[in-house]
Amino acid sequence: MDTTKTPAPNAAEADTTPVALEKTETTQPAEAAADSAVTDADLDDEALAEDEAEDREPSHVGSAAFAIVAAGLGVVALSGSWVAGIVSERASIAARLELTQAADANAQIAAQFVDPWHTTAMVNGIFSALALIVATFVLALPAFSSPERTLPTWVRSVSWAGIGLGALGILLFVLMYFDLLLAIPKAAGAGA
Numbered sequence: 001m002d003t004t005k006t007p008a009p010n011a012a013e014a015d016t017t018p019v020a021l022e023k024t025e026t027t028q029p030a031e032a033a034a035d036s037a038v039t040d041a042d043l044d045d046e047a048l049a050e051d052e053a054e055d056r057e058p059s060h061v062g063s064a065a066f067a068i069v070a071a072g073l074g075v076v077a078l079s080g081s082w083v084a085g086i087v088s089e090r091a092s093i094a095a096r097l098e099l100t101q102a103a104d105a106n107a108q109i110a111a112q113f114v115d116p117w118h119t120t121a122m123v124n125g126i127f128s129a130l131a132l133i134v135a136t137f138v139l140a141l142p143a144f145s146s147p148e149r150t151l152p153t154w155v156r157s158v159s160w161a162g163i164g165l166g167a168l169g170i171l172l173f174v175l176m177y178f179d180l181l182l183a184i185p186k187a188a189g190a191g192a
Contacts, residue, residue, distance in 0.1 A: 060152055063151055066134055067162060071131070071165060073165075077128040081124075089116070098111070106187050109186070120176070121177040124169060125170060129170060130166075131169065132166030138155065139156065
């Protein structure tokens with residue numbers, strides 16, 4: 001097949017170069033622009049979502065929960081708990097079982113009063129130490145994250161309350177355990 005053009009009879013100048021009639025697929029400029037616009041829009045949405053995630057303040061739910069737990073542990077340490085009551089009763093029963101019938105009055109007082117007293121002090125001291133540790137952890141947590149992020153005011157306040165209650169509980173533990181708060185009762189007729 002001959003693909004050369006023949007000059008028109010009336011044409012002043014005719015183009016005598018052969019034309020290649022190859023079929024090529026070309027995309028329309030509008031379609032290419034639409035494809036790139038969708039891709040750019042998708043990228044913009046993803047970048048916007050990442051920026052919003054970075055700009056969003058953390059919820060501090062964990063810090064708030066731990067601050068409340070610390071304050072609760074401090075209150076339990078000061079008011080006593082059923083754990084302290086159970087452990088105290090157990091210490092009292094164990095001390096009574098070790099007593100003999102011939103035990104003097106001071107040994108009976110120690111078995112029924114001093115041992116449970118010290119055991120209660122020990123359990124309350126453990127609760128106080130836990131309150132102090134948890135509250136300190138909550139307050140120190142922002143130091144290990146990005147410096148511009150701080151805890152909400154109420155979380156810091158509750159954490160400071162936990163530290164105060166824990167410190168007071170430890171002070172009472174020391175006073176109770178070493179018998180500085182109240183002296184151990186002694187029997188009047190027994191030799192010291």
